[in-house]
Amino acid sequence: MISDEYRYKILKLIEANPEISQRQIAKALGISLGKTNYCLKALMEKGLLKVKNFHNSQNKMAYLYKLTPSGIEEKANVTSRFLKAKIREYEILKIEIETLKEESINSLIK
Template sequence: MKNNLTHFEVLRKIQKKPTASQRKLAKDLGFSLGKLNYCLKELQKKGLVKIKNFQNQTNKISYLQYVITPKGIAERTKLTINFMKKKMQEYDELKKELENVK
């Protein structure tokens, strides 16, 4: 489940900032650069993310862009649903605990 949560977080962040650098994504997610790199490679192997390399013509600097594939969008949707189910279950359990305290 932890791996799914990590993949969910990475996919969500990529959707919001597809041109962000790995360093920026890692910082935003609270991951080490190595952990993010590993996650991106795993997502790419699974066909959930494509990594495109392009150059800015004005300053000749190379950039990476992360693109979520249709398979990645479907997986992200599934992970979102599972994440919400888990949070609702946690909420219900906490609510029961609080009711028992009263």
């Protein structure tokens, strides 16, 4: 199972650059090449991505990734879910920061 965060980030990277390599995805996400491969395979099995081999001058055999119509729809859905999760995290952090500020002020007053 791929988290919404990785699903969102991978689909976003591929949409922006269909010729991106697995190594570039792994580096951009800060994950291993094996985990990247696992995530891409899972997205392909769900029908969200198509992959095609192509030849280019720099790399004898490379891949071209393309979001399927289902992939485009899933990217929109996962973007919404990911945004809601980040907003929740932000709200929790805001409360925590305010609490720490109050504790800091109170300890200075004492």
